[in-house]
Amino acid sequence: MQKIRNIAIIAHVDHGKTTLVDKMLLAGKLFREGQDEPDQFLDSNDLERERGITILAKNVSIRYKGYKINIIDTPGHADFGGEVERVLNMADGCLLLVDAFEGPMPQTRFVLQKAIQIGLKPIVVINKVDKPNCRPSEVQEMVFDLMFSLDASEDQLDFPTIYGSAKQGWMSTDWRKPTEDILPLLDAIVEYIPEPKVLEGPAQLLITSLDYSKYVGRIAVGRVHRGTLKEGQDVMLCKRDGTKVRSKIKEVDVFEGLGRTKVDAVSSGDICAVIGIEGFEIGETIADFNMPEALPTIAIDEPTMSMLFTINNSPFFGKDGKFVTSRHIYERLMKELDKNLALHVEPTDSADSWLVYGRGVLHLSVLIETMRREGYELQVGQPQVIIHEIDEVKNEPVEQLTVNLPEECASRIIDVVTKRKGEMTLMESKNGRMFLEFNIPSRGIIGLNNLILTISAGEAVIAHRFLEYQPWKGDIERRLNGSIIAMETGTAFAYALNNLQSRGRFFISPGEEVYAGQVVGEHSKEGDLVVNVTKSKKLTNMRASGSDDKVALAPPVVFSLEDALEYIKNDEYVEITPNHMRMRKVILDENERKRQSR
The missing domain is CATH 2.40.30.10 (Translation factors)
Structure with missing residues (x-):
């Protein structure tokens, strides 16, 4: 028999799977400690390192006691589910990595469900037992209940559990007795994960x-x-x-x-x-060649969101990027389809825009960010959910949303989510924190992240995963405040911004170049407001006392790419170039906008 073990590593975002793989590589003597050991070896892509998430599944292998262990690192985000399902087909068993404080999270459940359906044998690794408020025994019970609710078989429910801290580099069968290294985990892999069956016959x-x-x-x-x-x-x-x-x-x-x-x-x-x-x-x-037999093909989850990608046609086009024409963007999207499974691209009526379908805002924003770094300029519209007609009924995607937050903000969060057509399915309180579960339409999740973090002062832990298609839930109110729009092209002056501070919050600082039709702030009321931010002070020799005091400006609001995509309205675009990200109206000319709205 061949001495091979194929394992996939499953975990929620940030529970430490990439760190664990690093330590396994170290135990397999792939690089000597301290000398050529890179940090976060597998997250090799810049974006993965900055965000601390795994986007692409990767393969590595180590040798241990004469066995070859093939390790497959999988992404934890449900948005990259297209990656996960395919990879699990290569494995015979999986390591389910769980945080000793948080316990199993919804996206762990998403991948674990796929693994159990395929019939993989799990080993549970309870990580981060060095945390001060951890609860390893409770978490192990929670994992058992989760597997039971996912219809795991008797053999799968009889799983071994290993405790430890990947960061400190030790694993043990008892969390009260730390060891010196992670070898107990490698021994468990060799002992419990079945070896691949050798099948003779045509390849x-x-x-x-x-x-x-x-x-x-x-x-x-x-x-x-x-x-x-x-x-x-x-x-x-x-x-x-x-x-x-x-x-x-x-x-x-x-x-x-x-x-x-x-x-x-x-x-x-x-x-x-x-x-x-x-x-x-x-x-x-x-x-x-002589006896070709096909294996069953892999079904890939359908995309749930679409976004309009178009060429950059703003007054500032071509200032930053190398690739600005429609041919460049089209070729780049086609190249992405080669390796990004859950993505679809459809042409639209015009020659220079395309509809790009993906699994969620994060999935699409990672593609946009990657293109931006490669030197592309493009504009994207507001994310739209994909609607399916089933028996002549309009159906939309519904997601399961879980929020873990301090008790004092729970009522306000429940209010916000129910306004967006969310239905609460679970509410429990543990150690001063509330755990809430909702079913909410995907449309309601767009822009929710920022709101929940603001209400809970950054304390909430939010996660969501696609559940199913359900009948249309009715209209959801989005951002009510209008936009503040620049009237003229030029340089923004502090003098003009200071006079307009009472009208709302600004997204630009003095000295920035703006163009007519660019969204430069958020109006404090409903409806859009067109202002002149390029007005400078007239220099006459008349002076009123006290008029030359220092200007005190509130700092501008800075958006990340995801925030901007979730913020814009459907008559706005986000313009993305290698060095800038601006929001703008689709129609830049004010008179033309008024004519259209009539």
Whole structure:
């Protein structure tokens, strides 16, 4: 038998899975401690490091006591669910990582449900037991209840539990007795995770993920289900639509450590990368040439949100970016479709805008942020939820929202969520904090994050995941305050901003360049207000006493990309360039806007 263990790591955002994998790599002697050990090895992309989240699933492997352990790091956000499902197909077991204080969170549940349906054997790792107010025994009970409610089998419910602190680098079977290293976890993996079954017969490999190299193009990654794949072998690619295409393998690589190693052949049970297959999609099968049999394809969750992407046509276009034309943006979106499964792009009536569909605001904003850093300029419209007609009834996506917050702000949060058509399903109080659960339409979640954090003074922990489609819930009131719009193009002056402070909050500081039609602030009342922020003080030699006092301006409101996308109204765009992010009206000319509104 081959000594291989394939495991996926499942956890909610921020429960420490990437840190744990780092320590496992260290235990596998992949790099020497303190010398060439990078921090957060797997989150290699800049965005992942800044936000502290995993976006792309990754493969690494370590050797331990003669066993090869293939580790698959998965994203914790429900927005990247498209990544998670495919990757779980490669594993035989999973490590469920849970915070010793927070317990299982809704997005842990989302991935765990997928893992249990596939039939993976779980090992529960209760992490962060060095926290002062942790409750490992209670959390273990909560995990058991969660698995039971997800219809886990007897074998899955009989899971081993390991306690420890990935940050301090130790794991143990008893949380009261810390050890020196994380070897007890590796021993548990070797002992409890089943080895892959070796199936003899014609070769089969399900493509579950892909890699890209600028030298050889797209590389298929997956687990050999049956038989053996060799370099130079003729194979059939079984497509989604049932057709079969002849192809040839140029090279086979296995994952060794942090990189890939070229081998002559890979047999059933191991995870490998196949180079030389043309035109494949994720979820298709590479099969034996003479007896091609397709494995069942992977179903991928449908997108729930759409956004209009268009070229930047503001007065300031082309000042920052390298790629500004519609051809550039179109080619970039097409390239993204190659590896981003849950994304769809549809052309619109005009030649320079597209509808991009994704799993949520975070999913789409990560794409926009990546494009911005690559030097693209573009504009995006307000996120819209996707509506399905089922039996001639208008249905919209509904999500499960959980909020954990101090008791004193609970009533105001409940008020805010119910106004947005949320229905409370659970309310419990623990150690001075309230735990609330709601079912709320996806439309109601857009822009909710900021509001809840403001009300709870930043103390609330919010998470949501897609539940199902339900009949349309009626209109939801969005931001009532109007926008403050610049009247002329030019430089904003402190003198003008000071005179307008009573009218609302501003998003710009003195000295910034603005253009006519740009949204420069939020009006304190309903309805839009057009102001001249480029007015400077007239320099005459008449002076009134006290008129030259120092101007005291309130600091401008600074938006992150997600905040801006959730903030804008449907007649506004967010303009994104490598160095700036501005909000603007779709129609820049004030008279034209009035004509349209009539």
